[in-house]
Amino acid sequence: MTQAGGVQSWCLGVTLQLIIAAVLHQGFATVAPSTTAHATASPHKDPGRPEKINYFINNTKGTCFMASIGIQLNVTFSSVSQNKTVHGVMNLKPNFTKSSGSCHATNATLQLTTDVEKSNLTFVFSLNTTSSKYHLSEVSLSAAWPDMKEPVSAVNSSLDYLRGTLGYSYMCREEQTLIVAPDLSINIFQVQVQPFNVTGDQFGAAEECQLDEDDMLIPIIVGAALAGLVLIVLLAYLIGRKRSHAGYQTI
16 A cells, blocks of 8 residues: 555646646746836826727628727827826727728728827738738827827837638737837737628637637646546555455455
C-alpha cells in the first residue's frame, strides 16, 4: 500500500502542475497589448464596460454591413483644465452615436459620430479577393472634446485586425485592444462583424477569435487532468488491493 500511496502523491503533483500551467497560459493569452504611455492623469472617471451597439449599413440590395460591438476610446490629449497631457476614456453610447457608411466590392466603411463629445470614428475593412479573406485595415478618429486645447486627429491605414473569411462573420467575446496610434487605442468588447456578403439581415456562421479559443481550452485541460487523476488513483487502488490480498493464504 505504501507504493500505491506514492503513486497517488505523484499523480496529485503532476495534476497540480498541469492546472497551474493552464492558468498561467490563460493569463498570458488574454493580456492585451498596452499603448505607449503619455498620460499623467485621467480627466474622466472610468466609464466602465461600454454597452454593445448594433450597426447596419444598407445599399440598394439591402443590408451590406453588420456589426455588433461595444467601443471604448482611449485618447491622449492636452487638457485645458489641467494644463498638461492627460488620458481620456470615453464609451460610445447608443443614444448619442450615429452611424453611416458604404459598401463596395473590396472595401466597406463604418463611420460613427457622437453628439455629446464630438468624435468621428471610422473603420475601414478590406477584402482580398484572391484569398477571400477580409480584415480591419484602417481606423481614423477626429475628436474635439470640450477640455481639449486643440482637436485630436489620428489615422492608421496599415492595420491588420479582425481577420475573417468571406461569407462568415468574425466574432470575439473577449476584450481586445486595437493600437491605432501613439495617442489613440480602442478597446472593443463582444465583437461580431461581417463587412461583406451579408444575407438576409443575419450574421453568417461565426469564426471565433484566438482569445475565445484559448479561453475554452482551459476548462478542457483542467477537466482532462482531473479525469486522468481519477483514473490513475483508481488503478493504483486496484493494484494495491490486489497485492495486499496476495499476502494472505487460504486455510
